[in-house]
């Protein structure tokens with residue numbers, strides 16, 4: 137683990153209400169409230185023939201979060217970063233070991249990626265935190281891609297097939313819902329794999345603003361049939377104009393208001409255990425647009441999560 141750097145940002149003086157950089161505890165755990173942990177990894181994207189740069193995602197997300205205004209009752213601890221080298225599998229296990237105890241304590245956890253291989257690291261954390269025993273895991277992925285590739289090693293394109301197989305070995309069945317699938321960005325074998333593992337998906341064309349009520353209904357059915365939710369946001373689920381800083385920008389994408397409505401719905405459900413944000417690549421970002429969008433998503437989730445925990 138690498139400790140987090142001190143957070144800095146604008147200070148409007150006494151009585152003005154806090155910003156994120158003023159409330160985040162670093163170095164020492166606040167022992168309650170939400171927890172951030174970074175997953176500095178490029179290895180999954182590199183193995184998946186993508187554009188490297190996701191290793192700097194956690195720092196860019198922190199920088200974008202720092203100036204945002206927070207509600208007075210939000211408590212956040214930044215545990216720092218897990219550094220990932222060419223041994224991606226060890227890095228994924230590492231994150232699981234570090235985040236497991238806070239998940240075991242029932243605290244909201246936000247993992248800052250890293251390529252989408254971060255999702256399997258998050259899964260290890262849920263397992264280490266004993267959130268899966270006797271519970272039905274639901275993964276809600278907002279993504280233009282299935283990430284159900286079959287490969288001889290982990291990449292940013294394999295995590296959800298690996299997790300489905302992990303859950304099968306444990307005698308459980310993963311409930312996997314993907315919103316924002318681009319038909320043109322997924323080959324036919326991926327659709328076949330999705331069908332084989334019983335995944336549910338919704339195309340990007342059916343996740344536009346006019347579809348918001350139907351999207352909400354599909355998410356509500358998903359929430360009803362699972363016990364523990366892992367919410368994973370691949371920033372390439374958004375239009376390239378909103379999220380240019382990713383390895384594989386989307387041609388269409390889900391509009392940001394629809395994404396924010398979905399993540400708030402999940403955060404309010406009382407079933408959310410962990411959020412991860414994947415694929416932010418600051419090298420290709422423009423004016424920190426993608427980082428700011430990722431930060432807004434985290435802000436929205438933690439605001440709803442902290443205030444309504446346990447509510448359905």
Ligand SMILES: N=CN[C@@H](CCC(=O)O)C(=O)O
Pocket residue numbers: 184185186252281282283285292293321383384
């Ligand atoms: N994280 C995964 N990403 C996509 C990458 C697609 C691309 O580079 O075009 C995938 O493997 O399908």
Ligand SMILES: [Mn+2]
Pocket residue numbers: 279280281370372373384
């Ligand atoms: Mn993607």
Ligand SMILES: [Mn+2]
Pocket residue numbers: 252279281283292370414
């Ligand atoms: Mn992905």
